[in-house]
Amino acid sequence: MNYLNNEKKNRFDKLISLFTQGNISDEQQIELLELQKELKNNKAAIRLQIESIQRQINELNIGVEKLYSREEIEAAARTYSVQPPSSKAGQKQARPSDNNDVLLILPNALGKKGPPDWKYRQGRVYEKAAKTLTTPWQLKQFPPKLLKNGTSAEALQPFFTPVGATYFATETGRAELNKLLDETQTARTHIAKREAK
Numbered sequence: 713m714n715y716l717n718n719e720k721k722n723r724f725d726k727l728i729s730l731f732t733q734g735n736i737s738d739e740q741q742i743e744l745l746e747l748q749k750e751l752k753n754n755k756a757a758i759r760l761q762i763e764s765i766q767r768q769i770n771e772l773n774i775g776v777e778k779l780y781s782r783e784e785i786e787a788a789a790r791t792y793s794v795q796p797p798s799s800k801a802g803q804k805q806a807r808p809s810d811n812n813d814v815l816l817i818l819p820n821a822l823g824k825k826g827p828p829d830w831k832y833r834q835g836r837v838y839e840k841a842a843k844t845l846t847t848p849w850q851l852k853q854f855p856p857k858l859l860k861n862g863t864s865a866e867a868l869q870p871f872f873t874p875v876g877a878t879y880f881a882t883e884t885g886r887a888e889l890n891k892l893l894d895e896t897q898t899a900r901t902h903i904a905k906r907e908a909k
Contacts, residue, residue, distance in 0.1 A: 715754040720747060731873065733819070745874050752813070809835040815876030815885075816868060818857035830857040834879065837892045854899040862896035865889055 714721055727744040730736040736744070769779075776785060816832035837848050849855065861867055865880075868889070872880060879885040 715751045715758070716747065720750070723747065724751070728814075728817075728873075731817075741874060748813070748875050755811075807833075807836065807839055809833045809839060812836075813875045813879070814873050815879055816871050817873060818855075818861055818871050830855050832858075832876075832892070834888070837888060837895055848895060849899070851899055851902055854896075854903075858892075858896050859900055859903070862893055865893065868893075 716724060724744070724747045727736065727740055727747065730740060731744060810833065812834040814831045815834050818830040818832075820829050839848050861871065865886075869877075876885075880889050
């Protein structure tokens, strides 16, 4: 779901790109913050509307069969299967935090030839990579850029987005950042032990 119109979305993406490259001006950074604020407000407003509709549906005891045709229900069941098909190697899996704010961007220093910029979204560190794991990333898939740069809060600070800088200054944000650093150190330790064998 897009929370900005096409023109603002394109401008937002352009400003994020400039920020990642370190070429953003003070005026552009203010514009980026304003767009991020608008995006967040629109997202919250839509969420409230959805919750209001859900309450009305529950209060009126309206069943799904009264809202959708049988064909639509069957199509949705196939799309949102309770048991999703197993993902192929290298295929990205959806995460609950996929639509959350980007707090941290570790840019690719190799340009277009290298891997994409690594982006950390709010809440990702509290998720599990799989049902059988208790960590946000599998050890063999732990973000290399985070292993390299995630040595301390100070080391990551240059890569904070404007939203991230504001969030990480709060008590909740500091706790999440510390959790991210702890997970990184744990992964780094496990990898070092495995390589030493």
